[in-house]
Structures are given as C-alpha cells and as structure tokens.
Amino acid sequence: MKLPSSSRVLMRWLKRRLPSTLFGRSLLIIVLPVALMQIAVTYVFFDAHWQTVTSRLSEGLAGDIAWAVESYREDPTPESFAKLSQRAEESMGLSIALQPGRSLPARRRDPPAALSPFFAPIDRSLDRALSERIDAPYWFDTTRYPAYVDIRVAVRGGVMRVLAPRDRAFATQGHIFVLWMTVATVLLTAIAILFIRNQVRAIERLANAAEAFGRGADVPAYKPQGAREVRRAATAFLHMRGRIQRHIEQRTALLASVSHDLRTPLTRLKLALALSEPTARTAEMKRDLVEMEHMIDEYLAFARGEGGEAAEAAPLQPLIEAVSEGARRAGAQVTVDVAPELVVTARPNALKRALSNLVMNAASHGEQVEVTARRGPGGIEIIVDDNGPGIPEDQYEEAFKAFARLDASRNQNTKGVGLGLAIARDVARGHGGDIVLGRSPLGGLRATVRLPG
Incomplete structure (x- = not known):
C-alpha cells in the first residue's frame, strides 16, 4: 500500500533525525520504552494518586478552617478566640490570628513562572475545598512561605489569618517518587549503555578486521567476541579469510609456474632468431615476439592481482x-x-x-x-x-x-x-x-x- 505524500515526508524527516549507528539505534530501542513507561507511570501517579490525596488533605484543612470561622462567629469575644486559637494549635497544628480592621488582599499572589505548573493543581484543589466549606470571602497563598500555607478569611471586624503546615494542604512526598523514578531511569540507561557498548564493540572489531583484510592488511590478533551470533559471523569471516588466502597462495604459485613455462619457449625463440641471418622476415618475427612477451606480462599482471604483497x-x-x-x-x-x-x-x-x-x-x-x-x-x-x-x-x-x-x-x-x-x-x-x-x-x-x- 502506497503511503500518502505527507506520511512519506514525515518518514523521511524521522529517518534523517534517528541515529544512524547500531549503538544509537539499540540505545533508542531500549531507553525510549523505559522512558515512556516512566513518564506514563509518573503521570498516572500524579493524576490518580497524588491529586486524590491532595484533594482529601485540602478538604480536611478547609473543614478545620470552616470550624474555626463558625466558632468565632458564634462567640466573637477575645476570650473565646484565645481558646479557639489554642485548641487549633494543639489539636490541628494551625496558627490562627485575628487582624482587626484589616481587609483581604486585592489579588492573589502568582507563583514564579518556573513553579507555576507545580502549584497550579494545588491552588485549584485548595480553592475548590475552601469554596465548598466556607461561605465568606477568603484569600490564600501557597508560595510565600516554604513550610506553610497562608489562608485568610473575612470575618466581622477584620480578617482571620490561618497559617497551616504545608503537609496539611497537599502531599509533600510526591517529589520523592519522581526522584526515585528519575534515578531508576538513569540507572537503567547507564546499564543499557554499558551492555550495548560491549555488544557493539564486538561488531566494530569484526568490521575493522574485514575492512583491513579487504585492504590487504593482516589481522592475526583478531578473535571472535561478543554475542553468539556475532561470534558465528566472526568465525565465518575467519574461515572465509583462510580460504581466500589459500586461494591467493595457490594462484600465485600457479602463475609463477605458468610464467616460467611460457618464458622458456619465448627465450628459445628469441635466441634462435638472434642466431639467424638478419632479414626483414626475422625482424618482423622479433617484433612479434616482443609484442607477445608484452601481452603475456599484461595478462599475468591482471591475473596476479594482489600477489600476496603485505601492506x-x-x-x-x-x-x-x-x-x-x-x-x-x-x-x-x-x-x-x-x-x-x-x-x-x-x-x-x-x-x-x-x-x-x-x-x-x-x-x-x-x-x-x-x-x-x-x-x-x-x-x-x-x-x-x-x-x-x-x-x-x-x-x-x-x-x-x-x-x-x-x-x-x-x-x-x-x-x-x-x-x-x-x-x-x-x-x-x-x-x-x-x-x-x-x-x-x-x-x-x-x-x-x-x-x-
């Protein structure tokens, strides 16, 4: 089936950018599936587990803050707020302070651009939980303090400010999972590189030995190495090299014999003509002998080829x-x-x-x-x-x-x-x-x- 022109262009584009060496292609075959699997596992972890846990934690924190707001609304006296604050500190790990006369900030503080992809799911989860549990205006910041989340709720007479530990708002151990996945990927890639390098080195040595033999250089120290298939190919190459060398030696010996056998009668003819009366006919015969000797030299040189000479x-x-x-x-x-x-x-x-x-x-x-x-x-x-x-x-x-x-x-x-x-x-x-x-x-x-x- 003939591919559309756009598919052919895409295939040519991919071929130009894919590795051309056996090492690069083997590494790609091993590392790419591992990397894709790690990415898929990480995505599933964050999508199905990390976000679920973060949502549950955000809902629990929002419930505690809603309790604190409702308790203050029922009894807004300083003595009642002091007890509420102490109870929240001891039982929930929340630091609650009342800011009389204050108002909520005009806008939410945006996280740095590099951290925005990480904090966006946290902000959405916490915003959703607070909107479901609190019926008063609120504001929060998840990036100002490294270990705390700043949450402020508008109450009568001012603002209730709650500083909650970061692990109360979302799962803080997700980066450890990502770190372990990254370390595993790097470790597997290093092992793959070492393994593939050893396998490719045997093929490279076989290619170098074949190339050297093709140029006439001898490689006496070459021994089959690597995987079973590579050793079989190397052994077949050594047998082939032996057969070719024997053929060259036999042909060289044969040509030396042929050269001797052909030159002997030519020498006798040249000697006979040298002793003959110099005539026009003998001069033509001498020229024919010279031409015949030259032709024999040409034929033998073409047939001799390499001649077994060392490089x-x-x-x-x-x-x-x-x-x-x-x-x-x-x-x-x-x-x-x-x-x-x-x-x-x-x-x-x-x-x-x-x-x-x-x-x-x-x-x-x-x-x-x-x-x-x-x-x-x-x-x-x-x-x-x-x-x-x-x-x-x-x-x-x-x-x-x-x-x-x-x-x-x-x-x-x-x-x-x-x-x-x-x-x-x-x-x-x-x-x-x-x-x-x-x-x-x-x-x-x-x-x-x-x-x-």
Whole structure:
C-alpha cells in the first residue's frame, strides 16, 4: 500500500533525525520504552494518586478552617478566640490570628513562572475545598512561605489569618517518587549503555578486521567476541579469510609456474632468431615476439592481482617520482606536485604498478602530463591529467573493463591489450579506494585515484 505524500515526508524527516549507528539505534530501542513507561507511570501517579490525596488533605484543612470561622462567629469575644486559637494549635497544628480592621488582599499572589505548573493543581484543589466549606470571602497563598500555607478569611471586624503546615494542604512526598523514578531511569540507561557498548564493540572489531583484510592488511590478533551470533559471523569471516588466502597462495604459485613455462619457449625463440641471418622476415618475427612477451606480462599482471604483497606505510612522493621518470623517458613532459608528508598505507609494488599504468597511459596519448597528490575529505587523492584527445563521458566505465578497446583516439598504443585501467582500478579497490575518470583542465583525460588514509 502506497503511503500518502505527507506520511512519506514525515518518514523521511524521522529517518534523517534517528541515529544512524547500531549503538544509537539499540540505545533508542531500549531507553525510549523505559522512558515512556516512566513518564506514563509518573503521570498516572500524579493524576490518580497524588491529586486524590491532595484533594482529601485540602478538604480536611478547609473543614478545620470552616470550624474555626463558625466558632468565632458564634462567640466573637477575645476570650473565646484565645481558646479557639489554642485548641487549633494543639489539636490541628494551625496558627490562627485575628487582624482587626484589616481587609483581604486585592489579588492573589502568582507563583514564579518556573513553579507555576507545580502549584497550579494545588491552588485549584485548595480553592475548590475552601469554596465548598466556607461561605465568606477568603484569600490564600501557597508560595510565600516554604513550610506553610497562608489562608485568610473575612470575618466581622477584620480578617482571620490561618497559617497551616504545608503537609496539611497537599502531599509533600510526591517529589520523592519522581526522584526515585528519575534515578531508576538513569540507572537503567547507564546499564543499557554499558551492555550495548560491549555488544557493539564486538561488531566494530569484526568490521575493522574485514575492512583491513579487504585492504590487504593482516589481522592475526583478531578473535571472535561478543554475542553468539556475532561470534558465528566472526568465525565465518575467519574461515572465509583462510580460504581466500589459500586461494591467493595457490594462484600465485600457479602463475609463477605458468610464467616460467611460457618464458622458456619465448627465450628459445628469441635466441634462435638472434642466431639467424638478419632479414626483414626475422625482424618482423622479433617484433612479434616482443609484442607477445608484452601481452603475456599484461595478462599475468591482471591475473596476479594482489600477489600476496603485505601492506605498509609508503611515502607517496618518491613512488610517484619514480613512476613519472619512466613517462619522461618515453618522451612526455611530466610535472609532479606531491607534498613530502603524504604517506599512504598500501602495497607499494601494486600501487606503483597502478600509478604507472595511469601515468604511462596519459603519456602515450598526450604530450603533457600533470600528477598531483593531495589530502581530501575522504582520504588521499592522486590526480593524473593529460592533454590528449580524452574519452567521451559515456565511455568512462567501459574503459575500466578488461580487454576493452575504445575508439581510435585512445587506441594508438599497439602494444596495449586493454588491461591498464582495469589493473589500476583493481589495485585501488583492493586498497579500499577507487578510480574515477573525468575531463581534465588540460583538455584530455583526468584519472583520480582515491585511497583511504
């Protein structure tokens, strides 16, 4: 069922604001229900219990004040009021004073803005109880004194002022319940954070080990940890890593054997041609042998891939300078702009071969080549520009396919077999990066190598 557009917008808004990490989402799953439950329990407590108790206390206090007012009305003599005041003090905890000639305050004193939500239910409850029990004008203040409630009732000749203990007007222990609920929430949240942190750490270590293995770095100290499912995934990763390493070792050994077996007859043929009479035909055969040897080198390099080389910290400047020197010997004008402090964790020989393919490809199609290395937001970028004919934008991805041969403008190197860019991208991705093509400011092709670091 397709959601309305407003619902889709709301869902996208929520997704953008929800945590993106497993730790954040797990914490939200645990803490949010606990917090909602605590809020609901607190609300029910105040709505069903605290307010009920406060109403009963307010009604009892209003009844005592009504008794005091009625008793004074029946006998308004000083002697009678003294007895009434003493009895109220001893039996009810009320402090009653008569203020002759006084009148009630014009308006009720408002509580501070920060305390208004707390005192509003108290004022309403006490106001309702007093209006039901007393038939004379009255005034009260619940905020002036920390431990008392000030209640004044208009009587004949003045005002009767009653100071009642605060716990006579409402339940004063509600904040303890809120405090305990808050402490319980904080304690549960802390336990949840510790528990989730331990579980997520095992997943992070597995992800780091997989990422390091993808870049060719070995992680011998990694051991499965965490929950049963995480340990199963980690064990499966270790088994997979072992199988891949055995496959690489077997392929390397096989390629070494194939390389030896192929070069042996090629060497015999080259020796036979060297001893033959120099003719036009033997010269053509020598060129064919050179081209065949170059093609075999290309095929073996593409099939060898990683070659089992270990990753290490390699400074970029000497590596790029060595690659560029080969392009200069081929006749290209190469300029290099690389900061000496740039260091990348990589397999030096594999990275050198990838950069050599890019720089030599640029040199074979253009007369001017620029190589720039810089640190970008996602890692290190190595940019190779040339002023050659370039490649149409719709053929950028096609150029990375093995054995791909593009149009004649980028197909002048008769020795090539269409593996240079494929090998370079394979090496870059093996290091956790990538290669993208674009239009060069020099007018030709721009190849950008992005590596983590």
